[in-house]
Amino acid sequence: MNEMAKEELTLNQLAKEIYAGAGGMENVQSVVHCMTRVRMSVRDDAKVDQAKLKSIPGVLGVVDDEQLQVIIGPGKVNKVAKEMVDLAGVELGEELPHGTGKDLVNAKAAEMKAAQKAKQKKSPIKAVLKDISNIFVPMIPAFVGSGLIAGVAAIMANLITAGTLDAATWQQFVDVLNILKNGMFTYLVIYTGINSAQVFGANPTLGGVIGAVVMLTGMNPDAPIKNLFTGDALAAGQGGIIGVIFAVWLLSIIEKKLHQIIPDAIDIIITPMVSLLVVGLLEIFLIMPLAGFISNGMVGGINWVLSVGGAFSGFVLGALFLPMVMFGLHQILTPIHIQMIGETGMTLLLPILAMAGAGQVGAALALWIKLRKDKELTEMIKGALPVGILGIGEPLIYGVTLPLGRPFVTACVGGGIGGAVIGAIGGVGAIAIGPSGAALIPLIANGRWWGYVLGLLAAYAGGFVATYFFGIPKDKLAEQQLAETTVSAEPMVENKVAAHAIDVFTAVAQGDVHPLEDAADPVFAEKKMGEGYFVEPTSNEIFAPVAGKVSTIFPTKHAIGITTDSGLEVLLHMGINTVELEGQPFEILVTEGQHVTPETKVATADLAAIKAAGKGISMMVLVTNMNDVETYVLEKTGKVTATTEVFKAKTK
Incomplete structure (x- = not known):
């Protein structure tokens, strides 16, 4: 099919053709995009027809790696991806409908299970977290339903123990609720x-x-x-x-x-x-x-930690309690509770340990705010938060924070902060062993419930702050930013190119300049993304390849888009397959909308870290709207210093 025919496909037609080549819309799990590629998670790799995908007019190439990647090119890829999710009736990154009668939790479970079975390169830690999510997400409805019942039963039981409610009247209600609750938790x-x-x-x-x-x-x-x-x-x-x-x-x-x-x-x-x-x-x-x-x-x-006392003891115990529960090690604490109650009439340990669940509440609130575009996640958080506040932490732990990895750690930090506050106040004890969270307030001895509440608030705040700033997984944050930037970018008008303008390109780093066909990645080497060159750098400092305005900074920091004053669209792609590194080796020094010149340092790249991760360090410079280029020439190859002139392009 000739180039003219390729240009005749509408976005709607292109989206439908991609779905067909991917095995049908029902075989596509989710759709996102990066600077140049539509990235799809598929349910069954065997249904994907790569030959069909490659033959679609407008498709520049296909890569089957961590995800099924269909190369469209910058400027157009976001529109194609948006058209694809619009056809499915979802947002970018959300799971596409599959079958009937599935609620959000079951959809999430299906997504995680498909991801587990897909042939993807992933770290052992991510694989473990995927498995944990697969195991526990399907239990979320039962967790939430049983947890709410357990929370109500806990409040009633603690009020009975505290003498606020009459046991003869209320105990049987509590027993019935506990029978229902135990069907899940026992x-x-x-x-x-x-x-x-x-x-x-x-x-x-x-x-x-x-x-x-x-x-x-x-x-x-x-x-x-x-x-x-x-x-x-x-x-x-x-x-x-x-x-x-x-x-x-x-x-x-x-x-x-x-x-x-x-x-x-x-x-x-x-x-x-x-x-x-x-x-x-x-x-x-x-x-x-x-x-x-x-x-x-x-x-x-x-016992040693308890003997030290104070804020130190509170932090250590509050932070480590949930990992102990997961490994079944928390049972060693029951005799300590009993001994404390027998000797002093209260256990000073239980209020501190209760802070662990409060840290999870704070972490969930941060995730809700920071990842508000992730509707599946926010729906689970909305269902699990009331349960967590009442002291039943399983829905938040196993359905939200633990599968994401990092938020579980920052939630434990929040629990430690709450424990430190209670430890510093001192004398905050519970008269009996009972559920934690807000439900424990009636059991706090000697009218020091205010100290326990201060600890809860500190744990909420600590878990929130630690998670908001340090606990959001980078891949989730990238999806969020991608969804936001794509939506905001849709109404933009196509860039107009000035006629017969000459743009001068420079080496983006000290090192060796090579023609594009020498690139290790065939997508670049075959010039499917456009014409240009690349630098094998010997310095971590990366400069702008051309004068213009920064149009795009990708969330994973590995790519920067620049539009020249004449209208050429230039892509600086730092490294090969470095999108998988989630931005860790890169520091971006410019902002979107900023005007840059070849003397502007736009980023630093940790070359040693990139190599250690098994990725290429080639700094690719591509003109992606080559239809607007009349002539171009690579004037210099070999060893250069940064900002040396190496390439020129003239517009039509």
């Missing part, structure tokens, strides 16, 4: 086992059984199973949620291996029995005892 390990098995590809029912093992329901209390490390009796729940996930991961490996070696005739008998036996024994005699051993080892450390 058997959380079983649901975790089932969902973990679905994520890792094991039999879901076997996964549920593996989760149930940590409950030790068949153990004789008069002759308990001994901890191999300490000789003490095993306690139900040791190993926690993380132990269950690890055990089910082992189950998936063993089960898949057995399916390969066991004859089909006896596979249905031998494989589940051997899988359950091997993993169950490992869970009982290794995973749970190991967690118990760690728990016992932590007792001395916790």
